[in-house]
Amino acid sequence: MTDKAIVIDWGTTSLRATLVGGDGARLDQLETAQGISTLKAGEHEGVLMAALSGWFTAHGPVPVVAMGMITSRNGWVEVPYVSCPAGVADLARGTIRRSLSNGAEIVFLPGLTDQKLEPFPDVMRGEETQIVGHGLGEDATVILPGTHSKWARVEGRRIIRFQTFITGEMFALLINHSFVARGAATPPVDDPLAFRRGLADAAASGAMLSLLFAARTGVLAGRLSAEEIRSYVSGLVIGQEFRQAREAGWFSPGDHAVIVGNDGLNALYAIAADAYQLHATTPERDEAVEGARAILEASRQVYRGN
Amino acid sequence: MTDKAIVIDWGTTSLRATLVGGDGARLDQLETAQGISTLKAGEHEGVLMAALSGWFTAHGPVPVVAMGMITSRNGWVEVPYVSCPAGVADLARGTIRRSLSNGAEIVFLPGLTDQKLEPFPDVMRGEETQIVGHGLGEDATVILPGTHSKWARVEGRRIIRFQTFITGEMFALLINHSFVARGAATPPVDDPLAFRRGLADAAASGAMLSLLFAARTGVLAGRLSAEEIRSYVSGLVIGQEFRQAREAGWFSPGDHAVIVGNDGLNALYAIAADAYQLHATTPERDEAVEGARAILEASRQVYRGN
Numbered sequence: 001m002t003d004k005a006i007v008i009d010w011g012t013t014s015l016r017a018t019l020v021g022g023d024g025a026r027l028d029q030l031e032t033a034q035g036i037s038t039l040k041a042g043e044h045e046g047v048l049m050a051a052l053s054g055w056f057t058a059h060g061p062v063p064v065v066a067m068g069m070i071t072s073r074n075g076w077v078e079v080p081y082v083s084c085p086a087g088v089a090d091l092a093r094g095t096i097r098r099s100l101s102n103g104a105e106i107v108f109l110p111g112l113t114d115q116k117l118e119p120f121p122d123v124m125r126g127e128e129t130q131i132v133g134h135g136l137g138e139d140a141t142v143i144l145p146g147t148h149s150k151w152a153r154v155e156g157r158r159i160i161r162f163q164t165f166i167t168g169e170m171f172a173l174l175i176n177h178s179f180v181a182r183g184a185a186t187p188p189v190d191d192p193l194a195f196r197r198g199l200a201d202a203a204a205s206g207a208m209l210s211l212l213f214a215a216r217t218g219v220l221a222g223r224l225s226a227e228e229i230r231s232y233v234s235g236l237v238i239g240q241e242f243r244q245a246r247e248a249g250w251f252s253p254g255d256h257a258v259i260v261g262n263d264g265l266n267a268l269y270a271i272a273a274d275a276y277q278l279h280a281t282t283p284e285r286d287e288a289v290e291g292a293r294a295i296l297e298a299s300r301q302v303y304r305g306n
Numbered sequence: 307m308t309d310k311a312i313v314i315d316w317g318t319t320s321l322r323a324t325l326v327g328g329d330g331a332r333l334d335q336l337e338t339a340q341g342i343s344t345l346k347a348g349e350h351e352g353v354l355m356a357a358l359s360g361w362f363t364a365h366g367p368v369p370v371v372a373m374g375m376i377t378s379r380n381g382w383v384e385v386p387y388v389s390c391p392a393g394v395a396d397l398a399r400g401t402i403r404r405s406l407s408n409g410a411e412i413v414f415l416p417g418l419t420d421q422k423l424e425p426f427p428d429v430m431r432g433e434e435t436q437i438v439g440h441g442l443g444e445d446a447t448v449i450l451p452g453t454h455s456k457w458a459r460v461e462g463r464r465i466i467r468f469q470t471f472i473t474g475e476m477f478a479l480l481i482n483h484s485f486v487a488r489g490a491a492t493p494p495v496d497d498p499l500a501f502r503r504g505l506a507d508a509a510a511s512g513a514m515l516s517l518l519f520a521a522r523t524g525v526l527a528g529r530l531s532a533e534e535i536r537s538y539v540s541g542l543v544i545g546q547e548f549r550q551a552r553e554a555g556w557f558s559p560g561d562h563a564v565i566v567g568n569d570g571l572n573a574l575y576a577i578a579a580d581a582y583q584l585h586a587t588t589p590e591r592d593e594a595v596e597g598a599r600a601i602l603e604a605s606r607q608v609y610r611g612n
Contacts, residue, residue: 119507120523120530147485148519164523165515166486173479179453180472201425207550208514209471209543213454217426217470224426237515244513 004062006052007292009126010070012037015047018289019055019062026289028055036075044076049101061104065296067126067288071108081113081123087158088132092298107299109292114161122164124150126288127261131159133291134260134283141250141257143273143280145265147172149241151250163248167241168263174233180216184229194228195268198235199275206247208240238268242276253277260287310368312358313598315432316376318343321353324595325361325368332595334361342381350382355407367410371602373432373594377414387419387429391464394438398604413605415598420468428470430456432594433567437465439597440566440589447556447563449579449586451571453478455547457556469554473547474569480539486522490535500534501574504541505581512553514546544574548582559583566593 003022008015013035019028034047048064055062071079082094094110111125127144134142136157144150147169152162174181205211215233218224224232251257257273259266259282266282273280309328314321319341325334340353354370361368377385388400400416417431433450440448442463450456453474459466480487511517521539524530530538557563563579565572565588572588579586 117523118510119520120527122519123523123526163513163516164519165513166484166519167515169485170515170518173483177479177483178472179475197425204424205554206512207469207471207554209473209476209547209550210469210554212476213428213470213472214425217423217428220429221426241515244515248511248513248516 004059005293005296006055006062006064007289008048008064008066008070009068009288010048010066010075011035011068015051017052017055018286019059020289020293024290024293026286036069044070045100048106056102056104061100061102063104063296064100064106065109065292066106067109067129067292069125071111072125077108079108079110081111081125082128084112084114084116084162085155085158085160086112086128087136088294088298089301090158091128091132091295092302095295095299095302097299097303107296109295112159112162114163116161117163122162124152124162124164127152127162128159129291129295130260130287131291132294133285133287133289134258141255143257143259143269144261145259145269146261146263151245153250163245163250165241165244167237168265171234171237174212174215174237175230178215180212181229181233183219183226184233185226188230189227191228191231192271194224194231195235196271196275197228198232198237199239199272200235202236202239202243203275206243211236211240234268235272238265238272239275242272242278246276251276251278255279256281258283262286262288310365311599311602312361312368312370313595314354314370314372314376315374315594316354316372316381317341317374321357323358323361324592325365326595326599330596330599332592342375350376351406354412362408362410367406367408369410369602370406370412371415371598372412373415373435373598375431377417378431383414385414385416387417387431388434390418390420390422390468391461391466392418392434393442393464394600394604395607396464397434397438397601398608401601401605401608403605403609413602415601418465418468422467423469428468430458430468430470433458433468434465435597435601436566436593437597438600439591439593439595440564447561449563449565449575450567451565451575452567452569457551459556469551469556471547471550473543474571477540477543480518480521480543481536484521486519487535487539489525489532490539491532494536495533497534497537498577500530500537501541501577502581503534504538504543505545505578506541508542508545508549509581512549517542517546540574541578544571544578545581548578548584552582557582557584561585562587564589568592568594 008017016031096108112128114122127150139155142152149165149167256279314323322337402414418434420428433456445461448458455471455473458468562585565575
């Protein structure tokens with residue numbers, strides 16, 4: 001046993017690994033293009049052992065903690081979702097532990113489900129680990145921007161509920177495939193003022209299916225340029241996320257929230273929060289690695305004596 | 307001059323033409339794949355004359371009335387938008403008349419714009435002709451389903467305002483390109499019960515960016531099958547259109563509306579209207595041809611003496 005750990009985030013298109021010291025220091029990192037979409041059943045362990053062989057040689061059988069799509073139905077070991085409300089100990093009890101061929105343990109992290117959400121239970125896989133990494137010590141509303149953004153509520157050291165918004169995916173659909181956003185400049189241009197215009201227009205209308213047509217009518221009216229379309233549409237959809245989250249009861253003007261995540265969107269979300277009078281902080285840490293280590297540590301209690 | 311007319315709907319991917327008798331009877335129809343996206347500037351008249359040569363030979367220089375993308379910035383003759391409120395005479399004054407090489411007149415129809423819509427003026431090109439074809443004699447709320455659905459209000463024999471919802475485009479984006487709707491059965495399956503489930507779920511939530519995730523969570527929960535996804539998503543987005551239209555003031559429960567158009571969606575929209583306590587009729591006529599003839603007839607007043 002060592003106090004070092006290897007945290008892997010193994011997704012559809014890549015395998016990323018971080019070697020962490022017992023004090024939390026990042027000792028090394030690596031990334032390969034061997035995402036799970038490139039692998040067949042039975043190939044996962046071999047790929048992982050090859051990727052980590054240098055670290056195992058240098059540091060011995062360091063425990064591995066695995067998250068990402070590798071823990072899903074299409075991955076290596078499917079880990080069932082843990083139900084809200086859930087704290088670190090609940091998530092640790094939901095892990096699945098295996099041994100690698102060199103004797104190192106590998107702990108697969110669970111996702112989280114909110115059974116109360118209508119029309120179907122909501123799910124996350126990875127974001128709960130980021131929330132744990134941020135810390136459950138203070139009650140907070142946590143926003144995790146992304147392809148499928150999450151809004152989550154932490155109370156009493158547990159994640160008590162959450163809700164998904166497909167904002168990032170909607171933006172990609174509109175920019176890459178839609179008529180309404182055709183004509184956007186290539187290469188892509190980021191225009192902070194156009195983003196704020198989109199936010200403001202989103203704040204004025206809840207008719208999202210109508211509002212999105214503005215990406216086209218603005219061009220026809222000569223009031224939106226090719227260089228502005230991308231950021232304007234981003235403002236429209238992120239603005240709608242905040243508007244809809246507010247109407248779903250996630251915040252009222254004057255409330256506080258924390259924006260957590262590594263999708264490069266935290267600064268935009270902070271601007272959006274400000275536009276909705278939501279006071280947001282953006283800690284900008286590597287919450288996933290912190291959370292994975294915390295759940296791994298808690299899993300020691302679960303597996304003690306095994 | 308003849309009392310016959312040729313109505314052409316010339317779009318991005320096809321040229322469709324209808325030969326209409328003075329009594330309104332359809333005498334003949336043709337369609338070619340020579341959409342405007344296949345043509346360069348200067349090629350339009352030659353293609354049109356070739357397509358219509360048989361009719362011109364048989365019936366003489368029958369007047370042609372043209373609508374569709376052929377009247378847009380990317381077409382043959384760009385016809386500026388007429389502003390709401392607008393009746394038949396206003397639309398006729400907005401037409402542009404040219405002569406073909408055989409002496410036949412060709413009248414290009416204008417689109418319509420609602421300058422009052424925020425954040426930018428809304429536009430339609432073709433739907434106003436369908437509304438005229440339906441008839442302006444009675445005050446009515448008219449719904450035109452499609453890629454970009456329109457809701458329009460007719461009062462005092464004029465179209466006084468309208469609003470676009472990109473419902474059909476949203477459905478296509480989700481079904482063809484999104485993660486949330488991946489897994490839908492191929493070939494496509496239409497499931498009326500799943501459509502109604504989508505409508506019901508859309509009625510229960512205005513958080514559209516969150517609601518659409520149900521196409522995925524329903525599958526994960528084992529409560530939505532691959533065969534149901536397509537119709538369920540259709541119900542979600544059409545249901546959102548009605549919900550958003552209601553909130554934008556287009557109707558209240560108990561009101562009446564008319565569903566007009568040829569996009570094959572009228573029956574689904576009638577079901578959706580019913581789910582929102584909106585009493586809708588679906589006349590199912592070829593309103594575009596009727597409307598084009600009415601505007602052509604009215605344009606006689608405009609061009610008399612030219």
